[in-house]
Amino acid sequence: MTRANTTKHLDRLEQLTAILKSEDALTSKMIAEELNISERTLFRDIGILRERGLPIEADKGRGGGIKLHRHWGVGRLSLESQEIIDLLISLAIAESMGPTLFMRNIDTVRQKLMASFSPKQKEKMHQLRKRIHVGEQASPDVLQSFSTKKQETKATIETLHHAFLFNRRLSIIYQDFYNQETQRDIEAHYLYLGFPVWYLLAWDYLRNDVRIFRYDRIKQADILPQEFTVRPLSDFHDILTKQNVRTL
Template sequence: MNRSNAKDRLDRLEQLTAILKSEDALTTKTIAAELNVSERTLFRDIGVLRERGLPIEADKGRGGGIKLHRNWGAGRLSLENQEMIDLLISLAIAESMGPTLFMGNINTVRHKLMASFSPKQKDKIHQLRQRIHIGEQASPDVLQSFSMKKHETNATIETLHTAFLFNQRLSIVYHDFHDQETQREIEAHYLYLGFPVWYLLAWDHLRNDVRIFRYDRIKKADILPQEFTLRPLKDFNAILTKQNVSTL
């Protein structure tokens, strides 16, 4: 094996290790496709990793599931609670946006980050992916009225993200299109991006109905003790169809 081929294999083994650490169970076909190798080559690489002490369980039968032994433990990132919340949501957002100019290696990044998360944190990321949606770019009218002043919004956004992640009800002060201020109690079910404007798809207890709230118009947010059960996205289809979010 020449030096170039040896380096390629070492890189591939590192990628394979990250993939196995980041997921529960994947098929050989899925992993081989991601690594751009044959399943036969994949099983040879698995043999090498086993020799290095990685406890890999592989089933060559139907489906060809591969996973690490359930008692295997990965090293964990040492992060503060808010840092972990921001990282979980940012990772889910990046994946929801799909391939972009500066995120060509998102799969590799995800596998390496996921390898450092606990099983509970991994489950949370999988759930978050389904709750973050990317739409059309904001219209000129929206951009004209859009304003996010960092020093004013950091604490509010942290509160919104925490409530979103842990399914907790929120009390917010909201300024509508006419700059009328109202106090609302809401459940933040989904996030929607009409770049660069973020929206909450929420259940509004004041209106007893689904509503859309622009992030930059939420002036204050407090977490309430009540938790909520996630509503299906179809509950919000009517309001998304009725109103063009990119113009709100």
């Protein structure tokens, strides 16, 4: 076997390991199709991984599949809540860029990252990705009023992200276009990026309606004890349409 073929085989074994770690039980046909190999080659690779000590299980019969033992967790990451959401946002932005020069392997990166998360973290990641959206670059009018020098403090960002992550109501001081400040109680349902400006798509109790808030205009944020249930995306349809947003 040539060096090129050996490298390709090792890459495939690594990808197979990531698939088995990051997904529920899959049939041999599904895995073989994803790797673009025959089922015979797949089982040969599985044999190699078993020889390396990976506890691969195969359930026979209808509905059965191939997977790693559920308690196998070598290489699992230990991430704080803030790190999870920061990583999620970064990955979501990278995916939205498409197959750029340095992002051609984004699917493999995502599989490896997901393989490193605990089952609880995986579920949280899946749910949060549905709540992050990316639109077109900010307009010249928005950029004119946006400055990195006016950006919110690190503490404010962490408060906003914590409330978003754990579905907690927020009390914020918001400065509008005319520099007038108002106190708002809001629910942070979705994040939206019109690069480089971040927004919260929220329910505003002051207006008793959905509203969009620019991050850099949130001067203070405090978490309230009340929790909320995420509203359906359809509630924000008019805002999303106006901002020309696409879901990640």
